[in-house]
Amino acid sequence: MRNVLDVRVLANRYFAQLNLCCPQNLSSYSLARTVHGHVIASGFKLRGHIVNRLIDIYWKSSDFVYARKLFDEIPQPDVIARTTLITAYSALGNLKMAREIFNETPLDMRDTVFYNAMITGYSHMNDGHSAIELFRAMRWANFQPDDFTFASVLSASTLIFYDERQCGQMHGTVVKFGIEIFPAVLNALLSVYVKCASSPLVSSSSLMASARKLFDEMPKRNEFIWTTLITGYVRNGDLTGAREILDTMTEQPGIAWNAMISGYLHHGLFEDALTLFRKMRLLGVQVDESTYTSVISACADGGFFLLGKQVHAYILKNELNPDRDFLLSVGNTLITLYWKYGKVDGARKIFYEMPVKDIITWNTLLSGYVNAGRMEEAKSFFAQMPEKNLLTWTVMISGLAQNGFGEQALKLFNQMKLDGYEPNDYAFAGAITACSVLGALENGRQLHAQIVHLGHDSTLSVGNAMITMYARCGIVEAARTMFLTMPFVDPVSWNSMIAALGQHGHGVKAIELYEQMLKEGILPDRRTFLTVLSACSHAGLVEEGNRYFNSMLENYGIAPGEDHYARMIDLFCRAGKFSDAKNVIDSMPFEARAPIWEALLAGCRTHGNMDLGIEAAEKLFKLIPQHDGTYVLLSNMYASLGRWNDVARTRKLMRDRGVKKEPACSWTEVENKVHVFLVDDTVHPEVLSIYNYLEKLNLEMKKIGYIPDTKYVLHDMESEHKEYALSTHSEKLAVAFGLMKLPQGATVRVFKNLRICGDCHNAIKFMSKVVGREIVVRDGKRFHHFKNGECSCRNYW
DNA sequence: GTAGGGTTAG
Incomplete structure (x- = not known):
């Protein structure tokens, strides 16, 4: 039997040991486990400070299950243990569990710190309303708020305040409680003004003036406060104002410089960001992980690969310290840097060398694979990801779609919804792209309806994808409507619309649109020229194409790449x-x-x-x-x-x-072998008749040593997505139409679910020229008349 | 046991 004194000595020794533990450090975790073991072995009951400290270390070392187990083993957890657990659950984003602990705690046990922890939890998870609500409940229950309370409440207020009146009212409350002597509170209050000013709903000038007044009247300013004001100016787009503040600073906290660098970065002023970084180094201002992250990002987006590599080398040489978490966000950005310049293998190397990875690390390399078109690697990488989020799905969906795996992209889109994710505009854009790849107009229209319903229709990504989708499905008019009704357009929108016109033989209109784009002061990029050259090529505009090609380097400083030369070859060959x-x-x-x-x-x-x-x-x-x-x-x-x-x-x-x-089977090969082929209205016989027809064709082709790919068609007909299967092969249907030796003026009906898509349309146009007869295709209620390689459908073009 | 600023992925 130990006497009481022994136990207390032991407890103090354990507690001293535990206090040596630095959370988030693996060695401290094992020390905690060792001490924990000693405690149990000595028969000493876990309670008081020791158990609280153990819980704290366990959860901060991410062994949350164990932390909870320990908590549950305490017969009567005190308010400190509960506060720890609430903070733990909040940090994990599990506010529900945090609130459960909160609710289970009797009122007489609670204290201000306890309330603060829960309020902070809401605030950190961007739930401003709940934070404020709890603050009210706290005051209602007669708990005295302190500076911590106000710092959190003010931080929560930035999430929901939208006008000057609210800011002023809060300001008054802070003064009423006499809390404005605390720098953290003042900084949070400054933050309220600044964030409210950056809301698009209010005019920022007077709010920024209030913020500035508050700042000027502050008795003491710390690095937090400088930084808040600088980001305030940055967020309101006033980079000059921000820079003036930075330049008047007496001390030089690195963090304020970081805010300025990231400001330049987010406004596309990459060179300014890099210049400031150089100055920072020159003056000996503290450079940290965050600085490197922004700087590498500036290199990645601003076209400074070599500089980025130099920074990488510098970090490896001088800053590599495995004990610090240094590598995580810097490593993530480095992966981006490498893949954006085509060095996917370099990016992969960094990925596998990183000791700690998070979801951003995984997502970034996934983007690298997808962007390089390395879809097999992307697929297996996606499958082995330990964690996924909305972005993961989005990247994979649009990646599949853009690389031609339309059906897989749509499957994944559905899978994503089944997994409980609410698709955002990017995800919808990916699905829409999948529809354009498949020529699945019906599906695209359904998605369009959902998008309008959810209010994503005004976003750029969706609008641009939709332009392309309608164009690829042959509805140029709908593409045009999209383009004209989009609230914002970017160069991609222009490119897509020019492409839409060009792909459908409206070469002249495409070029007119291009000229209009120039008039509106939009600079063409490499892709614009690819599109314009294609349009010229399709429309036989050799001279114009040549002129635009020459203007690339002369007028816009864009050196033609291999792809541009390939387009020129195409242009000349077609002519x-x-x-x-x-x-x-x-x-x-x-x-x-x-x-x-x-x-x-x-x-x-x-x-x-x-x-x-x-x-x-x-x-x-x-x-x-x-x-x-x-x-x-x-x-x-x-x-x-x-x-x-x-x-x-x-x-x-x-x-x-x-x-x-x-x-694959292609129309030029069989144009001499023309057959009659008509389809009727019901779905199944149509499928069969196409299959039978192609089977027959098979035999004929085999006679001349050709093996067409009808297996492909059959395979897809059996797949679960009948509608896609039909649409996927609309081009092949066009082939089939083309093969027909059509009686003069014959009408061909198109399947119920199938509309004439762009490729299909072009193929039929071509065949009408080859066959030398008029082909009439019925598409729903509309008729397309094809004659001599042209289509005279009034409703469409 | 609780607070305020800067940080990377489409």
């Missing part, structure tokens, strides 16, 4: 100007790689320039021997010349060389 196309290749400042030769071969396919096509194919065989695309293009070229034996020879060559994928 039959093969020698000009060849000249483009000779004049390029870099060695022609595969995409260039592919463009040439594709151009030769369309216009049957066999010699040049073979030359391009030879280059491609050398450059990428196992690439099936070359064989497809080459055999298509032969097919367009009716050289069926060469088609068969090419395909044999491909098999002999062990190249895997079979070329």
Whole structure:
């Protein structure tokens, strides 16, 4: 039996040991476990300060389950243990559990600190209303609020206050309680004014003036207060004002400089951010993790990859300290830096070397894979993520959609909703993009309705995706309406609309829109030129295309890339100007790689320039021997010349060389083999008749050594998404239409669920030219008349 | 046991 004194000595010793523990540090966690073990072994009952301290260390070391277990084992947890637990649950974002502990605590046990913890929990989780409500309840129950209370309450107020009157009232309350002598409270009050001023609903000038007055009258200013004011000016877009404050500062807290750097960063002034960083180093101002994070981010977004790499090297050399949490946010930004400059492997290396990762780390590398189009890696990475959030899903959905996996993207979109996530505008934009990939107009329209219902329709991401979706589905008019009714447009919107017109043969209109964009002072970017050149190419506007191409470097300082040269080759080939196309290749400042030769071969396919096509194919065989695309293009070229034996020879060559994928069925190959094919109104027989039809076609093609991919169609018909399956293959349907030897003026009905999409429309136009007859296609209540390669549908165009 | 400012992902 121990005597009381022994126990107390022991307890004090344990407590001293525990106080040595620094939370959030693994070694302190194991020390806590050891002490805990000693306590139990000695038969000493866990209670009082020791147990509270243990709970505190456990949860701060993220062993929350254990912390809770310990708490539950205490027969009568005191108010301190309860406060710890409330703080713990709040920090984990679980306000429900925190509130449960709160409610279970009898009124006579509570104290001000206890209330403060719960109020702070609400405030940190951005639940301003609950925080204020609890503050009222606290006063109602006659608890005296202190400076901590007001700091939290004021912080909560910034979330819900929207006008000057409220700010003034709160100011009065603070003075009434005589709390304004505490810097933390004053700073929080300043923050209330500043955040209210940055609300779009109020005029910021008078609120900022009040904030400034408050600031000027402060007896003492600490680094918090300087920083709050600087961010205030930054948030209100007054970077000059912010900089003036920074320059008048007597002390130089690094944190205020960080606020300024991040201000420059968020206003796109990357060079200013970097200049300030240099000055900071020069003056010896404390640089920390946050500084590096912003600076690397500025490098990533501002086109300073080399500088970013230098900063990386500097950090590795001077700042690498595994004991600090240094690597997390800096590492996250570094991953962004590397993938944004195409160094996905570099990004991956950083990821795997990081000792501590969070969800941002995972999301960032996922974005890297997705952006590089490395979807297989992205998919397996997504599958092995330990935690996902809305952004994770969004990145994956739009990534799948943009890389052509429309069906998978829509599946994931539904999965996301099943998992309880409310899609945001970006997620909807991803789903809409998936619909444009699939040509699934019906689906896109349903999404459009939901988007309007949820009020996401005014956002840029959704609007831009919708323009493209309607355009790809052939409804250029709807795309135009979107473009015209969007409250804000950006260069992407212009690009999308120009592309919409260009893709549907409205080359002249596309160019007119481009000119209008220039008039409105929007600068074209690399993608704009890709779009404009395509439009010229489709509309046969060779001279204009050439002029725009030359203007890139001359007027806008954009060096044409490989893709732009490829577009020029396409432009010339379509116009039959093969020698000009060849000249483009000779004049390029870099060695022609595969995409260039592919463009040439594709151009030769369309216009049957066999010699040049073979030359391009030879280059491609050398450059990428196992690439099936070359064989497809080459055999298509032969097919367009009716050289069926060469088609068969090419395909044999491909098999002999062990190249895997079979070329897809394409209209040029079979245009000489025209059949009658009509569909009726019900769904099932239509599916069957297409299948039967293609089966028949199969046999005929096999006779000449061609293996078409009807398996593909059959496979999708069996899939659960019938509607997508039909829509996915609208291009193939167009092929089927094209194959028909249509009687003069014949009408073809399109499936109930299928509308004429962009690709389909183009294919039918093309076939009307080839067949030399008028084709009438009924699409719902509308009729499309195709004749001589043009469509004269009044309702649409 | 509780408070106020700056920090990265589409």
